[in-house]
Each structure stands twice: as C-alpha cells, then as structure tokens.
Amino acid sequence: MDGLKQGGFTLIELIMVITLLAILSVSVGGKFASNNAFSVLSAKNQLLASFLLAQQQALGNADDSLPISLRLLQTADEWQIDICKGVRTSDLCQNPAQIIYANAMQRDAASLTLNGVVFPSSQTFDLDSNANLNPRTINYRFDFIATNTQTLCLSTSGYAFAQTGLCPWD
Numbered sequence: 001m002d003g004l005k006q007g008g009f010t011l012i013e014l015i016m017v018i019t020l021l022a023i024l025s026v027s028v029g030g031k032f033a034s035n036n037a038f039s040v041l042s043a044k045n046q047l048l049a050s051f052l053l054a055q056q057q058a059l060g061n062a063d064d065s066l067p068i069s070l071r072l073l074q075t076a077d078e079w080q081i082d083i084c085k086g087v088r089t090s091d092l093c094q095n096p097a098q099i100i101y102a103n104a105m106q107r108d109a110a111s112l113t114l115n116g117v118v119f120p121s122s123q124t125f126d127l128d129s130n131a132n133l134n135p136r137t138i139n140y141r142f143d144f145i146a147t148n149t150q151t152l153c154l155s156t157s158g159y160a161f162a163q164t165g166l167c168p169w170d
Contacts, residue, residue: 039105039106039107039108040146040148041150042105043079043150044142044151044162045162046103047079047142048152048160048161048162050070050083050103051070051158053083053100054069055127055131056131057083057100057127058128058131059129067127067128067134068083068127069083069084069093069124070082070084071122071124071125072119072123072124072125074120074121074122075107075121077106078105079104079105079112080104081104083099083100083101085098085100108146109146110146111145111146112143112145113143113145114142115140116141119142125154131158132157136157137156138156139156140153140154141154141167150162151163151165153167
C-alpha cells in the first residue's frame with residue numbers, strides 16, 4: 001500500500017475554484033442580464049437594416065415625384081421606424097397604403113442622440129431615386145445610449161454604416 005498514491009484536489013483548491021467562479025459570474029452576469037444594452041444594439045441594427053431597405057426601394061423607384069421616406073419616431077417606451085413611398089417629409093406616413101415597412105422596438109430606458117443632440121420626437125429622411133438623402137446638406141450620426149453606446153453613421157450620399165466612436169466626418 002505504500003506504492004499507491006492518492007490523487008485529487010485539496011479542499012483549499014476546490015474553495016478557490018468556487019470563489020473564482022462566483023466572482024466571474026457576478027461580474028459577467030450583468031452583461032448578459034442587461035436588457036437595455038441589448039436593446040440599443042438591436043435598435044442600431046434595425047435602423048441600419050431599415051436604411052438599407054429604404055435605399056433598395058429608392059433605387060427601384062424611377063419616379064422622383066414619389067420619394068422614399070424613412071421616419072424614425074421616438075416615444076417614451078419605443079422607437080418606431082416607418083418606410084413610406086410617395087410621402088414628403090411633412091406628411092409623416094399618414095396613409096397606411098403608402099407604408100412599405102413599419103417596426104417598433106422597445107427603448108428599455110435607452111436614449112438616442114442625433115449629431116450629438118437629444119433626438120427630437122420624430123425625424124424623417126427622404127431618399128431620391130439614386131438613394132441619396134434629399135436634401136444633400138448634412139451627414140448624420142445616431143448614438144443609441146444605454147449601458148453601452150452604439151453608433152450608426154448616415155452620409156449624404158445615403159451610405160449607412162455602424163461605427164465604433166465618432167463618424168469619419170465628426
């Protein structure tokens with residue numbers, strides 16, 4: 001029996017591993033449990049996809065008298081994205097027959113800024129048949145802010161892309 005050596009972990013080693021796992025679960029668990037961190041990522045991706053859809057619709061639209069408009073509406077609880085055809089900015093997609101796409105996303109206490117200023121309750125963007133923003137006077141930076149910040153850049157030429165930090169024109 002002297003030749004057999006018993007193997008395994010000591011009690012101190014097991015306690016150390018359990019303690020490390022507890023510390024990791026507390027520090028990392030908040031990242032996965034936070035709804036508003038996910039909601040801003042989801043909202044940024046949804047707005048990016050909506051801009052791309054509006055661009056596709058605009059490129060397929062041969063009639064500039066019927067522009068494609070994308071409206072972003074912010075309420076206390078959600079963000080609403082509408083894509084409309086044949087609607088000027090001032091009409092705000094009132095006719096359901098003109099709505100190509102509509103989607104609402106929960107805000108979960110997140111906020112939105114447009115070019116560094118608190119987002120107004122509504123903003124509409126018109127795209128011409130070349131998928132350019134109309135009028136072509138300003139680039140836009142959307143910052144979805146919660147426990148983290150997600151940035152979306154939109155250039156006057158209609159190019160929309162996600163960005164870490166500031167947009168190239170900032």
